[in-house]
Amino acid sequence: MKIGYIFLFLVLFISFSFAQEKDSLFPICNSLGEYGFIDKTGKVVIEPQFGGSFYFSEGLCAVKTGSKWGYINKSGKYVINPAYDGVGPFMQGTAAVLLNGKWGYINKKGQTIIKPTFNWCGNxxxxxxxxxxxxxxxxxxxxxxMIIKPQYDEAYEFTKDLALVKIGNKWGYIVDTGAMIISPHGYDDAFSFSSSGLAAIKQKDKWGYINTIGEIVIKPQFDCVTTFNEGLALAYVSGKCGYINEEGNFVINPKYEEATNFSEGLAAVKIDGKWGYINKKGKIVIEPKFENVSGFYNGLAWWISEDYNWGYIDKKGTTIWELHPKKDTDLTAEEIKNQVLKAFEELENELSLIKDLEEIDVENGHAVAKSNAEDWKEAASSE
Structure with missing residues (x-):
C-alpha cells in the first residue's frame, strides 16, 4: 500500500486547486499510487494509470508517466508527451516546465516559447x-x-495591477513597469492583493489590511489573518479564529481551533479536533467528523476519515467517491496511521510544507504561502 502516493496527491490537491476550471475533472489515486479522474458525480472518466497528477487548467492537465511529466486532454490522451522533469499548470496559454534543473515555458502545442534558463519561475x-x-x-x-531586471529578494504575481516584492527584510508593491507604488519600508510581512482590493500587512507583530494606494483600511490588530475571499477573511485572536468583513468587524466570532477561507459559500472549521463546514451565517451545514478536509472547488471537497479512508463529498456532505486503503492492505489501522503520518512528515520536509492561501501557520502568526505560484514550483520539482 503506497500511502505516500496518496498523501502526495492530497498535498498537490491543495497546491493546485487554484488552477481548476469550470466543469473540470477531479484527480483520484488508487492503492497502487496510480492517478485517474472522476467527474462531479463520482464517475471514473479516466482510469487510474498515471504516476502523478495536477488539476485541469485551460483544458489540459499535467500528469506523470515514469519519471517524466506531460499534458493530457479530458479524454486522457497525451497532447504534450511526457518529457519534462517538472511542470506547472497552464495559465494565459503558457506553462512552466523544468529541464535539466532550469525552468522555461511552453505553449499549448508543446512548443518552447522561453528556453529553460531560470532557477525558478512563476505564473x-x-x-x-x-x-x-x-x-x-x-x-x-x-x-x-526581461522587462523588470532581477533586483528583488522575493517576487510574486501581479494581482490588482500590483506585485508583491521583498527588498531586504521589508515588503512593498510594484506596477508592471517596475515602479515602486507602495514603499517597502513599513511592512514586516505582507500578502498579495486579493480581488477585494485589500492586502494583508504585518506591523509590530499584528496583522491588518491596506488598499491599493497603501492606505491602512483595517488597522493591525490580529494575531494572524488570510486574504479576503468571497467578502470574508479568516482572523485569529488569542488562539481562536473567526471571520471578519472588509470593514474589519467580526461577523463570525473567533471560536474555532482552525479554519479555512470561504469557497463557494462554505468554510471548513475545526471543532473539538474534527473538521466540518459552516455557511456565511456561521451555521454548521456539514457536521464535524473528519480528520482533515479541503475547501470546496467546483462543488466538491476532499476528506480524510479517522481510519484514513479518504474521498470527495458534495455540499450536502454526501460522499460521491471513496477509497478504502485499509481494505487493500494487511496493515492494522494504527500501522496505516503511522505510515500516513510518516509520509506526510517526509512531504513536509521535502516540499517545505506546501499549503495554499487558505491555510495558516498559527504558531508563527504567518500565512505559509503568499502565492500559489510558489507552491506548484516546489511540488512539481520535488521528485
Missing part, C-alpha cells in the same frame, strides 16, 4: 511572470524579454 499575470536569476527575482514577458 504569468498581466503577461509578465516572476523569474529567479542567480539569487534575485525579476520579471519577463511571454517572449522571454
Amino acid at each position: 504569468f499575470s498581466r503577461f509578465l511572470t516572476a523569474v529567479l536569476v542567480g539569487k534575485k527575482w525579476g520579471y519577463v514577458d511571454q517572449d522571454g524579454v
